[in-house]
Amino acid sequence: MSSILVEFHNGVAKIIFNRPEAFNSFNREMALRLQETLDKCTVDTNVRAIILTGNGKAFCAGQDLKEVTSPELNPGFRKILEEHYNPIIERIRTIEKPIIAAVNGVAAGAGANIALACDIVVAAEHASFIQAFSKIGLVPDSAGTFFLPRLIGFQKASALMLLGDKVNAKQAESLGMLYKVFNSDTFEEDYMKLATQLSKMPTKALGLTKRLLNNSMTNTVTEQLALESELQIEAAESEDYAEGVTAFVEKRKPIFKGK
Known part of the structure; x- marks a missing residue:
């Protein structure tokens, strides 16, 4: 069975980590297959929103330690x-x-940091996050040291990474680590509703917004203002902008095509 499953739902690509017997921990095959799948979603114009989630009890437990301790x-x-x-x-x-x-479910080590790198993080009530690296004598990777301090502040991020404390979903929400916690019983329904909403929005503008946010991490105010101007002009030339304005004038709901 494939370590990565993909389902398509009306403009949404749902990518599922599928090694439940290993709590969806990454081995080489799974990591490379995820990259291939993301590349396909990038060029597929029918895909306008992407979900990463896990099969079974875990989201992703990080690196498969059986792989790194195997001589072969x-x-x-x-x-x-x-x-x-x-x-x-x-x-x-x-x-x-x-x-x-x-x-x-549990998001540990690289699994936690892959989640934190996403645009929107939602969690089931029973989910948890742990920077597990210090427990085995390693340092955080997968851009955890980049994103976590920016999400929750230096002091909290430092403590979580040094101590390796487990953070439940509600705590993660209150810290600013994620957007929203959903009821465990309706979790799939709730996150699919959110993804479907995004898939019907102006994809071009969302992508440009994402580019702005990426650059805001390192730009000066002057540089960011210049980039906002450049990308706003690009957005204003899109079909979705024309549709959005026309729909507003006509007092109807816009039908965006992601172009």
Whole structure:
């Protein structure tokens, strides 16, 4: 059975981590297949929103430690980072379509940080997050040290990474780590509703907004203002903008095509 499953629902690509027997931890095959799947979603114009979620009890438990402790299978940490996790994070941030992390259970290590790199993070009530690296003598990777301090502040991020404390979904929401917590019983229905809403929005504008947010991490105010001007002009030339304005004037709901 494939380690990555994909379902398509009316403009939404639902990508499912599918190693439930290993709490959806990453091995090389799964990491490379996820990259391939994200690449396909990038070029597929029918895909206008993407969901990452897990099959079974976990969202993703990070790296499969059985792989790294196996003399035959261990690719080595340099290859794991440079060929697995770093390209995954780069894809998540550069795909100009909204990506939702639907955290259905534990998100640990790289699994937690892959979730935090997504545009919108939602979680089931029973889900949890843990920066598990310090528990085994490693440092956080997968851009955790980039995103987590920006989401919740330096002091909280430092404590969570050094101590390796588990944070439940409600705590994560109050810290600012995620957007919203949904009832566990209706979780799939709720995150699919959110993804469907995004898939019907002006995809071009959402993608440009994502680019602005990426650059805001390092730009000066002057640089950001210049980029806003450039991308606003680009957005104003889109079909979706024309449709949005026409619909407003005609007092009807716009029908965006993502162009």
